[in-house]
Amino acid sequence: MKNLKVNIAGVELKNPVMTASGTFGSGREYGEYMDLNQLGAVVVKGVAITPWKGNPPPRIAETYGGMLNSVGLQNPGVEVFIEQDIPFLRQYDTKIVVNIAGKTIEEYCQVAERLADADVDLLELNISCPNVKEGGVAFGTDPRMVEKVTREVKKHSKQPLIVKLSPNVTDITEMAKAAEVGGADGLSLINTLLGMSIDIHKRRPVLAMGVGGFSGPAIKPVAVRMVYQVKQAVSLPIIGMGGIATGEDAIEFIMAGATAIAVGTAHFHNPRASLEVLEGIQEYMEKYKVQELKKIRGIIK
Secondary structure (H helix, E strand, O other): EEEOEEEEEEEEEEEEEEEEEOOOOOOHHHHOOOHHHOOOEEEEEEEEOOEEEEOOOEEEEOOOOOOEEEOOEEEHHHHHHHHHHHHHHHOOOOOEEEEEOOOOOOHHHHHHHHOOOOOOOEEEEEEOOEHHHOOOEHHHHHHHHHHHHHHHHHHHOOEEEEOOOOOOOOOOOHHHHHHHHHOOOEEEEEEOOOOEEOOOOOOOOOOOEEEEEOOOHHHHHHHHHHHHHHHHHHHEEEEEEEOOHHHHHHHHHHHHHEEEEEEHHHHHHHHHHHHHHHHHHHHHHEEEEOOOOHHOOOOOO
C-alpha cells in the first residue's frame, strides 16, 4: 500500500493534492463532478473581512497556454463563509484551507482573528493583494512588507499560517526568507504572473483592468524553478502550484521540493482535474515502486 500522507505544519493530509484558491470556490460547484472526500484539502477562494465586489468585466480572458484573470477577489465576506461554507465542507473528509485577503494589514488581521475559533485547518495568506495604504503595490513584492504582514497576522491566527508568494519579484528566495522570519508555518507558490492581452481590432486591452493574473500550463516551468529555489533557501514546507494538470506535473513539483501541490486553472476545462492528478501520482508511485512521497521529495539538488 502506497503512503500518500503528507504533513503541512502539523496538519496531516491524506494525500498531497489540494485545490488552488480562486479556482474552486467553496467546492459546491465541483461536488457534482467529483468526490471531495478524495482531496487532501480544499483551498477556498479568498475571504475578506467584508464583501468585495471584485473588478468590472471583462475580467477573464483565454490566452495561449493559459488564461488571464482580473476578478479582483470577489467574495461575500468572512461571515457568509463561516455561516455557509464551513458547514458544507465539513460534510467531507478533507482539510479546509482558507485563503485570506485584505487591503490593509488590519483587514488581514481581522479575518485571521474572526477565523481563530472557526473549524478550519490552515490559513493561506494572500499577499498578492494591493496594499491600499501604500499606493496599491502588492504586499508580496517588498520583503520588509512580507515580513511585517506575516508577523502581524501570525499574532491573530490560531491555525498554522501558510504565506502565498507572488512570483512578480526579482528574487523569490528573498520573499520566502522574509516570510520565514515573520513566522510563517509554510509557503504556497506561485501565485499568478502579471500578464496582458490586447484586442488588436478594438485597439484596447482585453481585460477591463488592462492587466491580470496569468495562470495555466505556460507558467509551470517558472513555478517549478521557483519552488526549487525556495526549497534550497528555507526550511518551511512548500505547497507547489502553477500549471499543474497531470500527475507527472505534480511529481515535478514534489521532486523540486514541494510537500503538497495545488491544482488550479486546470479545473476550468476539466472539473475532475485534481482527482486525475491524484490518480497520476499513484500510477507514478506504482510504476517506479515509490512507497512514500518523501523518498522523491526534493531529490533534485
